[in-house]
Amino acid sequence: MSTYKSKFHIFRELFQEKPELFSDCQKEVEALIDELKVNSDLEIVEKRLLEWLNLPSHSKIFTAFKNRLSAPPEDTKGVANSQSYTPVDEPSSVAQHTLDNAIISTPEGVGDTKF
Numbered sequence: 001m002s003t004y005k006s007k008f009h010i011f012r013e014l015f016q017e018k019p020e021l022f023s024d025c026q027k028e029v030e031a032l033i034d035e036l037k038v039n040s041d042l043e044i045v046e047k048r049l050l051e052w053l054n055l056p057s058h059s060k061i062f063t064a065f066k067n068r069l070s071a072p073p074e075d076t077k078g079v080a081n082s083q084s085y086t087p088v089d090e091p092s093s094v095a096q097h098t099l100d101n102a103i104i105s106t107p108e109g110v111g112d113t114k115f
Contacts, residue, residue, distance in 0.1 A: 007046045008036055010068050011053075014061075021061050
């Protein structure tokens with residue numbers, strides 16, 4: 001299972017776990033969540049969410065949201081409980097380097113299939 005969480009999912013978690021941040025705008029947030037959860041286009045949902053968070057009256061919520069985004073995912077263990085420090089949505093430079101070396105060091109003709 002992927003450890004990626006959408007910004008919308010993280011926002012909903014924040015709303016549920018830190019209701020004191022939303023005390024002045026609870027009805028507004030509930031309406032926003034209802035509006036966003038029916039939209040299947042993740043890009044549109046995240047754009048609308050960020051527009052709402054960027055309003056000056058939501059600065060404390062936006063700060064908490066950014067902190068939540070920058071927190072490392074809870075389940076980042078790999079094979080044999082190895083730890084990856086590469087964010088989930090970014091390519092690993094080590095993996096890219098390994099792949100480049102494998103391509104460069106493969107002798108010509110190895111892996112070619114001829115029928």
